[in-house]
Amino acid sequence: EAGVAQSPRYKIIEKRQSVAFWCNPISGHATLYWYQQILGQGPKLLIQFQNNGVVDDSQLPKDRFSAERLKGVDSTLKIQPAKLEDSAVYLCASSFGQRTDTQYFGPGTRLTVL
Amino acid sequence: TQLLEQSPQFLSIQEGENLTVYCNSSSVFSSLQWYRQEPGEGPVLLVTVVTGGEVKKLKRLTFQFGDARKDSSLHITAAQPGDTGLYLCAARLDNNDMRFGAGTRLTVKP
Numbered sequence: 603e604a605g606v607a608q609s610p611r612y613k614i615i616e617k618r619q620s621v622a623f624w625c626n627p628i629s630g631h632a633t634l635y636w637y638q639q640i641l642g643q644g645p646k647l648l649i650q651f652q653n654n655g656v657v658d659d660s661q662l663p664k665d666r667f668s669a670e671r672l673k674g675v676d677s678t679l680k681i682q683p684a685k686l687e688d689s690a691v692y693l694c695a696s697s698f699g700q701r702t703d704t705q706y707f708g709p710g711t712r713l714t715v716l
Numbered sequence: 717t718q719l720l721e722q723s724p725q726f727l728s729i730q731e732g733e734n735l736t737v738y739c740n741s742s743s744v745f746s747s748l749q750w751y752r753q754e755p756g757e758g759p760v761l762l763v764t765v766v767t768g769g770e771v772k773k774l775k776r777l778t779f780q781f782g783d784a785r786k787d788s789s790l791h792i793t794a795a796q797p798g799d800t801g802l803y804l805c806a807a808r809l810d811n812n813d814m815r816f817g818a819g820t821r822l823t824v825k826p
Contacts, residue, residue: 606758644720644804644816645759658813693758705814707758 604628606708608694614714620682623711627675627696633657635705636669636679637693645693651677684715719743720805720817728823732794737820739805740787746808748788750779753802753819795824 607626615621627634632653637645648667649659653674662669666685671677681688691710697703721740729735739748747766751759763772765781765788772779776799778791792799804819 643818644806646816647813695758704761704764707760709757 606694606696606706608692608708608711610711611709612712612714614716615684616716617686618683620680621684621713622678622680623692623694623713625677625679625694625708627677627694628706630698631696631706632674632699633697633703634671634677635695635697636677637695637707639691639693639710641690648679681713684713686715689713689715718818719815720807722803722805722817722820724820725818726821726823728825729795731796731824731826733824734791734793735795735822736789736791737803737822738787738789739817741807742786743807743809744785746785746810748781748785748808749806749814750788750790751804751806751816753804754800759802759804792822795822797824797826800824 606628609624613621634651636648638648639645648662649669650657651671654671667681669679691712693707693710695705695707697705719741723738747764749764750762752762753759763779765779768783768785770781776793780789800823802819802821804816806814806816808814
Protein backbone atom coordinates (compact mmCIF):
# COMPACT_ATOMS: atom_id res chain seq x y z
CA GLU A 603 0.00 0.00 0.00
CA ALA A 604 1.43 3.37 -1.01
CA GLY A 605 2.01 5.82 1.81
CA VAL A 606 1.35 9.54 2.05
CA ALA A 607 3.21 11.37 -0.71
CA GLN A 608 4.50 14.93 -0.39
CA SER A 609 6.33 17.25 -2.73
CA PRO A 610 8.64 18.94 -2.96
CA ARG A 611 10.89 17.38 -0.33
CA TYR A 612 12.98 20.53 0.05
CA LYS A 613 12.34 24.18 -0.75
CA ILE A 614 14.47 27.27 -0.22
CA ILE A 615 12.92 30.70 -0.73
CA GLU A 616 13.54 34.27 0.31
CA LYS A 617 11.30 36.06 2.77
CA ARG A 618 8.20 37.65 1.29
CA GLN A 619 8.10 35.05 -1.49
CA SER A 620 5.27 32.55 -1.90
CA VAL A 621 5.48 28.78 -1.67
CA ALA A 622 3.10 25.83 -2.05
CA PHE A 623 3.29 22.27 -0.83
CA TRP A 624 1.38 19.29 -2.19
CA CYS A 625 0.09 16.19 -0.42
CA ASN A 626 -1.48 12.99 -1.75
CA PRO A 627 -2.97 10.95 1.12
CA ILE A 628 -3.36 7.20 1.34
CA SER A 629 -6.12 6.02 -0.98
CA GLY A 630 -9.47 5.89 0.78
CA HIS A 631 -8.44 8.09 3.72
CA ALA A 632 -11.10 10.71 4.33
CA THR A 633 -9.20 12.79 6.88
CA LEU A 634 -6.11 14.84 6.01
CA TYR A 635 -3.90 16.90 8.33
CA TRP A 636 -1.17 19.48 7.82
CA TYR A 637 1.38 19.90 10.62
CA GLN A 638 4.27 22.33 11.09
CA GLN A 639 7.37 20.97 12.85
CA ILE A 640 9.93 23.61 13.80
CA LEU A 641 13.42 22.34 14.58
CA GLY A 642 13.59 21.01 18.13
CA GLN A 643 9.81 20.87 18.54
CA GLY A 644 7.05 18.37 18.01
CA PRO A 645 4.55 18.67 15.16
CA LYS A 646 1.86 21.34 15.54
CA LEU A 647 -1.47 20.86 13.81
CA LEU A 648 -2.24 23.63 11.30
CA ILE A 649 -5.41 22.36 9.64
CA GLN A 650 -7.56 19.24 9.41
CA PHE A 651 -9.87 18.27 6.53
CA GLN A 652 -12.66 15.72 6.54
CA ASN A 653 -13.14 14.93 2.85
CA ASN A 654 -13.05 18.41 1.29
CA GLY A 655 -14.35 20.31 4.32
CA VAL A 656 -12.29 22.03 7.02
CA VAL A 657 -12.79 20.49 10.48
CA ASP A 658 -10.20 22.46 12.45
CA ASP A 659 -8.03 25.39 11.36
CA SER A 660 -7.76 27.13 14.72
CA GLN A 661 -3.95 27.14 14.66
CA LEU A 662 -3.53 28.16 11.02
CA PRO A 663 -2.10 31.71 10.64
CA LYS A 664 -4.78 32.73 8.19
CA ASP A 665 -3.17 36.05 7.28
CA ARG A 666 -0.49 34.20 5.34
CA PHE A 667 -1.33 30.49 5.27
CA SER A 668 -4.07 28.87 3.21
CA ALA A 669 -4.96 25.29 2.40
CA GLU A 670 -7.42 23.53 0.20
CA ARG A 671 -8.47 19.99 -0.54
CA LEU A 672 -10.37 20.00 -3.78
CA LYS A 673 -12.37 16.85 -4.56
CA GLY A 674 -11.51 15.47 -1.13
CA VAL A 675 -8.26 13.81 -2.18
CA ASP A 676 -5.06 15.82 -2.78
CA SER A 677 -4.32 18.93 -0.76
CA THR A 678 -2.13 21.99 -1.12
CA LEU A 679 -0.80 24.26 1.62
CA LYS A 680 0.32 27.75 0.62
CA ILE A 681 2.30 30.42 2.42
CA GLN A 682 2.10 33.96 1.05
CA PRO A 683 4.21 35.89 1.94
CA ALA A 684 6.74 33.75 3.80
CA LYS A 685 8.56 34.93 6.93
CA LEU A 686 11.83 33.73 8.41
CA GLU A 687 9.96 32.01 11.26
CA ASP A 688 8.10 29.82 8.74
CA SER A 689 11.27 27.76 8.29
CA ALA A 690 10.19 24.27 9.35
CA VAL A 691 9.22 20.82 8.11
CA TYR A 692 5.64 20.69 6.88
CA LEU A 693 4.13 17.26 7.44
CA CYS A 694 1.00 15.89 5.86
CA ALA A 695 -0.85 13.00 7.49
CA SER A 696 -3.99 11.08 6.69
CA SER A 697 -6.34 8.74 8.51
CA PHE A 698 -9.21 6.54 7.42
CA GLY A 699 -11.94 8.39 9.19
CA GLN A 700 -12.49 9.71 12.66
CA ARG A 701 -9.91 11.58 14.68
CA THR A 702 -9.27 8.53 16.82
CA ASP A 703 -8.02 6.59 13.80
CA THR A 704 -4.29 6.08 13.32
CA GLN A 705 -2.60 8.92 11.46
CA TYR A 706 -0.05 8.03 8.78
CA PHE A 707 2.53 10.70 8.07
CA GLY A 708 4.30 11.61 4.87
CA PRO A 709 8.06 12.36 4.75
CA GLY A 710 7.48 16.11 4.95
CA THR A 711 8.69 19.15 3.05
CA ARG A 712 11.63 21.00 4.58
CA LEU A 713 11.20 24.74 4.01
CA THR A 714 14.04 27.19 4.52
CA VAL A 715 13.21 30.91 4.37
CA LEU A 716 16.26 33.15 3.90
CA THR B 717 4.69 26.15 28.59
CA GLN B 718 4.42 22.85 26.73
CA LEU B 719 1.33 20.76 27.39
CA LEU B 720 3.53 17.66 27.28
CA GLU B 721 7.01 17.78 28.78
CA GLN B 722 9.38 15.13 27.49
CA SER B 723 12.64 14.22 29.21
CA PRO B 724 15.43 13.94 28.65
CA GLN B 725 15.64 16.15 25.58
CA PHE B 726 18.73 14.30 24.32
CA LEU B 727 20.09 10.86 25.21
CA SER B 728 23.20 9.17 23.88
CA ILE B 729 23.96 5.62 24.98
CA GLN B 730 25.96 2.57 23.95
CA GLU B 731 24.44 -0.44 22.25
CA GLY B 732 23.11 -2.93 24.78
CA GLU B 733 22.21 -0.38 27.47
CA ASN B 734 18.72 0.13 28.84
CA LEU B 735 16.95 3.49 28.91
CA THR B 736 13.73 5.16 29.93
CA VAL B 737 12.22 8.35 28.55
CA TYR B 738 9.33 10.22 30.04
CA CYS B 739 6.29 12.21 28.97
CA ASN B 740 4.66 14.30 31.69
CA SER B 741 1.76 16.69 31.99
CA SER B 742 -0.51 18.26 34.57
CA SER B 743 -3.53 17.44 32.38
CA VAL B 744 -5.52 14.22 32.15
CA PHE B 745 -5.80 12.59 28.73
CA SER B 746 -8.19 10.08 27.20
CA SER B 747 -5.28 8.47 25.39
CA LEU B 748 -1.61 8.93 24.71
CA GLN B 749 0.51 7.84 21.79
CA TRP B 750 4.21 7.27 21.21
CA TYR B 751 5.84 7.85 17.82
CA ARG B 752 9.35 7.41 16.46
CA GLN B 753 10.62 9.81 13.82
CA GLU B 754 13.78 9.17 11.83
CA PRO B 755 15.67 11.93 9.99
CA GLY B 756 13.93 12.99 6.80
CA GLU B 757 10.81 10.99 7.60
CA GLY B 758 7.47 11.58 9.24
CA PRO B 759 6.58 10.17 12.68
CA VAL B 760 5.51 6.52 12.80
CA LEU B 761 3.05 5.37 15.45
CA LEU B 762 4.48 2.84 17.92
CA VAL B 763 1.65 2.44 20.42
CA THR B 764 -1.54 3.94 21.85
CA VAL B 765 -2.35 3.63 25.55
CA VAL B 766 -5.83 4.41 26.82
CA THR B 767 -6.26 2.92 30.31
CA GLY B 768 -4.62 4.29 33.46
CA GLY B 769 -1.87 1.91 34.60
CA GLU B 770 -1.79 0.16 31.23
CA VAL B 771 1.46 -1.49 30.15
CA LYS B 772 2.11 -2.44 26.54
CA LYS B 773 5.12 -4.26 25.14
CA LEU B 774 6.46 -4.08 21.61
CA LYS B 775 9.50 -6.38 21.38
CA ARG B 776 12.17 -4.58 23.45
CA LEU B 777 10.00 -1.51 24.04
CA THR B 778 7.73 -1.24 27.10
CA PHE B 779 5.19 1.56 27.34
CA GLN B 780 3.35 2.54 30.51
CA PHE B 781 0.46 4.94 31.03
CA GLY B 782 0.31 6.52 34.47
CA ASP B 783 -2.51 5.56 36.82
CA ALA B 784 -3.89 9.11 36.68
CA ARG B 785 -3.55 9.26 32.87
CA LYS B 786 -1.29 12.32 33.08
CA ASP B 787 2.06 10.79 32.20
CA SER B 788 3.74 7.96 30.36
CA SER B 789 7.10 6.28 30.03
CA LEU B 790 8.91 4.35 27.35
CA HIS B 791 11.56 1.82 28.39
CA ILE B 792 13.92 0.24 25.87
CA THR B 793 15.85 -2.87 26.83
CA ALA B 794 19.20 -3.65 25.23
CA ALA B 795 19.10 -0.68 22.87
CA GLN B 796 20.34 -1.15 19.32
CA PRO B 797 21.60 1.40 16.76
CA GLY B 798 18.33 0.90 14.87
CA ASP B 799 16.49 2.42 17.83
CA THR B 800 18.12 5.78 17.07
CA GLY B 801 15.54 8.47 16.40
CA LEU B 802 13.26 11.14 17.82
CA TYR B 803 10.68 9.70 20.22
CA LEU B 804 7.53 11.80 20.42
CA CYS B 805 4.59 11.46 22.75
CA ALA B 806 1.22 12.84 21.71
CA ALA B 807 -2.00 13.25 23.65
CA ARG B 808 -5.55 13.48 22.46
CA LEU B 809 -7.45 16.26 24.13
CA ASP B 810 -11.13 16.32 25.06
CA ASN B 811 -11.95 18.06 21.75
CA ASN B 812 -10.08 15.24 19.96
CA ASP B 813 -7.24 17.54 18.90
CA MET B 814 -3.80 15.95 19.17
CA ARG B 815 -0.85 17.69 20.84
CA PHE B 816 2.76 16.55 20.54
CA GLY B 817 5.62 16.90 22.97
CA ALA B 818 9.00 18.24 21.80
CA GLY B 819 10.48 14.76 21.79
CA THR B 820 13.53 12.90 23.09
CA ARG B 821 16.34 12.54 20.58
CA LEU B 822 17.97 9.14 21.16
CA THR B 823 21.33 8.09 19.73
CA VAL B 824 22.51 4.51 20.20
CA LYS B 825 26.17 4.07 19.42
CA PRO B 826 27.46 0.70 18.17
